[in-house]
Amino acid sequence: MTNKSLPPEFADLAPFLDWALATADERYAYRRNASRAELKAFYDAILPRTEAILALVDQYPLGALPEELHPLYHLVLSLAEVAPHIELYGGAPGVPYAFDETRFVATHGAQDTALGLSPTAA
Amino acid sequence: MSETVHRWMEQYPELGSGPISTEPYISPEWYEREKEKIFHKVWLCVGRENELPKVGDYKVKRLAAADTSVIIVRAKDGKIRAFHNACAHRGNTVITETGEETYGGSKAAIMTCRFHGWVYDAEGQLKQVPSEQRFYDCFSKEKNGLTPVHLDTWQGFLFVNVAEQPETTLAEFLGEYANHFNGFPFDELDFGFTYYTYVDCNWKVAHDAFAEAYHVDTIHAGSFPNVFSTGLQNVKLMGPHRTCAVCLTLGAKPTPVSGIANGLAGASLVSQRGESMLPPAINPDKRDDFAFELSVLFPNTLLHISEGIWFTHQFWPIAHNKTLWEGRYYVKAPTTHSQRWAIEHAMTLQRNAWLEDTATMEDTQRAMQSRAKVEQHLQDDEILIRHGAVVVDQFVNA
Numbered sequence: 001m002t003n004k005s006l007p008p009e010f011a012d013l014a015p016f017l018d019w020a021l022a023t024a025d026e027r028y029a030y031r032r033n034a035s036r037a038e039l040k041a042f043y044d045a046i047l048p049r050t051e052a053i054l055a056l057v058d059q060y061p062l063g064a065l066p067e068e069l070h071p072l073y074h075l076v077l078s079l080a081e082v083a084p085h086i087e088l089y090g091g092a093p094g095v096p097y098a099f100d101e102t103r104f105v106a107t108h109g110a111q112d113t114a115l116g117l118s119p120t121a122a
Numbered sequence: 123m124s125e126t127v128h129r130w131m132e133q134y135p136e137l138g139s140g141p142i143s144t145e146p147y148i149s150p151e152w153y154e155r156e157k158e159k160i161f162h163k164v165w166l167c168v169g170r171e172n173e174l175p176k177v178g179d180y181k182v183k184r185l186a187a188a189d190t191s192v193i194i195v196r197a198k199d200g201k202i203r204a205f206h207n208a209c210a211h212r213g214n215t216v217i218t219e220t221g222e223e224t225y226g227g228s229k230a231a232i233m234t235c236r237f238h239g240w241v242y243d244a245e246g247q248l249k250q251v252p253s254e255q256r257f258y259d260c261f262s263k264e265k266n267g268l269t270p271v272h273l274d275t276w277q278g279f280l281f282v283n284v285a286e287q288p289e290t291t292l293a294e295f296l297g298e299y300a301n302h303f304n305g306f307p308f309d310e311l312d313f314g315f316t317y318y319t320y321v322d323c324n325w326k327v328a329h330d331a332f333a334e335a336y337h338v339d340t341i342h343a344g345s346f347p348n349v350f351s352t353g354l355q356n357v358k359l360m361g362p363h364r365t366c367a368v369c370l371t372l373g374a375k376p377t378p379v380s381g382i383a384n385g386l387a388g389a390s391l392v393s394q395r396g397e398s399m400l401p402p403a404i405n406p407d408k409r410d411d412f413a414f415e416l417s418v419l420f421p422n423t424l425l426h427i428s429e430g431i432w433f434t435h436q437f438w439p440i441a442h443n444k445t446l447w448e449g450r451y452y453v454k455a456p457t458t459h460s461q462r463w464a465i466e467h468a469m470t471l472q473r474n475a476w477l478e479d480t481a482t483m484e485d486t487q488r489a490m491q492s493r494a495k496v497e498q499h500l501q502d503d504e505i506l507i508r509h510g511a512v513v514v515d516q517f518v519n520a
Contacts, residue, residue: 024466047378047379050379050382051382054382054386054459054460054463055460057459057460058458058459058460060459062456062457062458062459062461062462065459073459073463076463077463077466079379080379080383080463080466080467080470081466081470083377083378083379083380083467083470084345084470084471084474087377087378087379087380088344088345088347088377089344095344095345095474095477095478096344097341097344097478097481098344098474098477098478098480098481099319099321099477099478099479099480099481099483101477103319103320104317104318104319104473104476104477105317105318105319106315106316106317106473107315107316107317107318108315108316113462113466114459116456116459116462118312118313118314118455119313119314119315119316120173120314120316
């Protein structure tokens, strides 16, 4: 069960709330373990709403996003993670012809991106 | 400049044009000589001053190829100094390391060894020894401070040299390379992402994989499919260092998400940009297809600069066939959530391209170790690799 929620105007994106993940590490892992169909459905649902989501979150200063908008922002951050796979990699969940992704460490990987911190902040 | 197919050989005939031996990539003995003649002797780039903003902030960097770990710390006088991370008591590390890089800080600007509580200040002086009276007359705190390591800076970059007496100053070591990059706003573009991994290959295999643009059309057919290499321009060899412009033709139409992201922040290598922040020596002919400056700061740092972006790769040898790779990507700090999102997208694409770059390295190492081929052939646009091999050979045989 999830307690994440979305503003009423984005309620139709609720089926995708599992993609509302706070950290780069969580988003990359979820993308890697998703099916091709899940990636495509997520991309198709979020892409047409991307500019509206970004306009809404930009009503607040970076780092001061109200708690209730975090899931929506996390959703669109997952689109940043997923987009290359639909737009460039033929829908493949992994990066093709690549080094083992699980061996790459992102030092900022555990940080909640919605907090607007420097990637080097602890 | 000649535009012939062999123009770099014509410009730098002293490098030769023959095949390059693979032995330096696979020989443990050669690696021992590289440690002694290169990594124990030259200036190594270990970070940026702004990683240590406050008095007492420190970073411990492991330097396996120089057989030590270095504490880099900002003292009460505001100066940054470097010391070996070794306690004068029984040689334990003073700061307990948690990995290749350990960050921390102390408001009092002191460092305490966890083993027996010896306390050093950030000037390296031994300040306190528990039960000091039980040591003998021959022991004095004054003579048992931390062992200093030479440290100097250029454009906000921190360099250390572990030699007791470095053969050159940092300025002499950098030479013309420093002039080439002076003035780029490294400090303004300080929103930096770091990725790292261990790759089972020689550090030069990793260097070589990044030090040419010949691979762009094949290796990056996935992440940068609308980008085609138009080759290197402005190759300049400067002592042990080297630089060039990587020129790429961009496809006309970005993908849907790239299109949105590019409109929000010029954070991607393949987005369009306006006025130049580049120093005058970079892209001097103002070519439209200039993508980024690719340079090698000898021995193990690749520095790339472009409009609104800079990034580095560093290859830290762990063994003759094991390397710590660190990739760092810097942009201007975002001011809005949408800019932060666009940067996330750019960083994701760049990470994926780096995953493509690193994909060949372990295969190359294994194939080289088979000795099925004992030399490699380089084309004219792979001149940075040739220069690297020549310079390493000069140092090792000096």
